[in-house]
Amino acid sequence: MSASKIAAVLRKCREQRAFSGAAYAWGTASSVVESGTVGTLSWDGEPVQPDSLWDLASVTKPIVALAMMKLLEEGELRLDDTIAYFLPDYAGTDKAGITLHQLLTHSGGIPGQQPLYKTAATAEALMEAVKRLPLRSKPGTTVEYTSQGFMIVGAVIEAVTGLPLQRAMQETVLAPVGMSRTLFNPPADLHPRTAATEQCPWRGRLVRGEVHDENCVVLGGVAGHAGLFSDIGDLIRLCQTMLRLGDSGKGRYLQPATVMQMTRNHTSGLNLARGLGWQAKDRFGSPAGDLFSSASFGHTGFTGTSVWMDLEADVFAILLTNRVHPSRENEAMGRVRAIFHNLVVAEAQRGGDAAQQ
Known part of the structure; x- marks a missing residue:
C-alpha cells in the first residue's frame, strides 16, 4: 500500500460528504509513520492544517479518566470508593453506592443519552438533574454508555x-x-483555526469554536464527558504516552501497572467491553474495525473524532473529522472509522514484515 492510500480513501470519503475536513496520524510508541490533512474546516472554509483544532466530544472521557488514575496513584482515591464518599449530596440517593470503577466502566446503571439541557438552564440545575435520574439497571450488571456518569466523574475530580x-x-x-x-x-x-460542527437547531447558528454537546454548553463548556478541543499533535503525545506505558517522553506520567489496569477489558462478563475510561474492543460492531486485536482500546467522539491503539502491536491511529457538519444526521462515520483502522493495521503489519526481511 502506498503511503498516500489512507489520504486517498479519506478524500473519497469527503467527496461522499462524510465530513468537510479531517486530520489523521498513525505510528508507534517512538515514531509517527504517517500524518496528514484532508479537506476544509467547513464546507466553504479554509483548508485543514496540522494545527487545526477539533471538538473532541467524548474523546474527552478517557483524558478525564487519566486524571482519576493519576489521583489513584497519588493515594487520593481507589476504584472501590463510592460517589457519596466524595460527594455527600449523593448520600441517600440511588447513586450513593456506585463505585468509581462502575463510573469509569459505564456499569453504574446511570442512563445515557439524556438531553437535560432542554429543561436545565444552569450548571447547578443540570447536575441536580443528573443526581435525580433514576437508575436504569442495578449497578454492576450491565454496561450502558452514559455521559451523565462522566459528569459525575468530573465532579469527583x-x-x-x-x-x-x-x-x-x-x-x-x-x-x-x-x-x-x-x-x-x-x-x-x-475559532478560525477550529473545525466547524453543526448548524445547531437549539442555538440557531453554526457552531464553531464552542463545544457541540448541548449538556456541556449548560455546564459552561467544561465537563467530565465532553468539552476538550485538541489538535493532531497533542493526541499523538497522548497515544504515545499510553503506548510507552505512561512515559510522556519528558518523564514518567503514570506507572506501567496503572496503564495496564486502565486499558484491559473490565466488563468481559457483561454486554459491552469497557476499560477504565477507555472502550475495549467489542466482538461485533467495534469502531476499531476488523484487524485491531481484541486487546486494543480507544475511544470515539460524536463529532467524528477517535483514537485507537494496541499496546502489544505497538500501533496507534488517530482520526479527527467534523462529521456532524452541518448536520448530525450524517451516519457514514462508523464505516469510515473501521476502514481507516483496517488500513492502519494492515500497513503497520506490512512495515513489520518488511523490517524482519
Whole structure:
C-alpha cells in the first residue's frame, strides 16, 4: 500500500460528504509513520492544517479518566470508593453506592443519552438533574454508555483536588503529558483555526469554536464527558504516552501497572467491553474495525473524532473529522472509522514484515 492510500480513501470519503475536513496520524510508541490533512474546516472554509483544532466530544472521557488514575496513584482515591464518599449530596440517593470503577466502566446503571439541557438552564440545575435520574439497571450488571456518569466523574475530580475541573485537568493531565494545545473553551482568536460542527437547531447558528454537546454548553463548556478541543499533535503525545506505558517522553506520567489496569477489558462478563475510561474492543460492531486485536482500546467522539491503539502491536491511529457538519444526521462515520483502522493495521503489519526481511 502506498503511503498516500489512507489520504486517498479519506478524500473519497469527503467527496461522499462524510465530513468537510479531517486530520489523521498513525505510528508507534517512538515514531509517527504517517500524518496528514484532508479537506476544509467547513464546507466553504479554509483548508485543514496540522494545527487545526477539533471538538473532541467524548474523546474527552478517557483524558478525564487519566486524571482519576493519576489521583489513584497519588493515594487520593481507589476504584472501590463510592460517589457519596466524595460527594455527600449523593448520600441517600440511588447513586450513593456506585463505585468509581462502575463510573469509569459505564456499569453504574446511570442512563445515557439524556438531553437535560432542554429543561436545565444552569450548571447547578443540570447536575441536580443528573443526581435525580433514576437508575436504569442495578449497578454492576450491565454496561450502558452514559455521559451523565462522566459528569459525575468530573465532579469527583473537583472534590478530590479542590480545584475547578479545567484547572485540575491542566495540572494532573495536560501539562504533565505535554498536551499544550488541548483546552476547554477555546478563545475567540482560535475559532478560525477550529473545525466547524453543526448548524445547531437549539442555538440557531453554526457552531464553531464552542463545544457541540448541548449538556456541556449548560455546564459552561467544561465537563467530565465532553468539552476538550485538541489538535493532531497533542493526541499523538497522548497515544504515545499510553503506548510507552505512561512515559510522556519528558518523564514518567503514570506507572506501567496503572496503564495496564486502565486499558484491559473490565466488563468481559457483561454486554459491552469497557476499560477504565477507555472502550475495549467489542466482538461485533467495534469502531476499531476488523484487524485491531481484541486487546486494543480507544475511544470515539460524536463529532467524528477517535483514537485507537494496541499496546502489544505497538500501533496507534488517530482520526479527527467534523462529521456532524452541518448536520448530525450524517451516519457514514462508523464505516469510515473501521476502514481507516483496517488500513492502519494492515500497513503497520506490512512495515513489520518488511523490517524482519
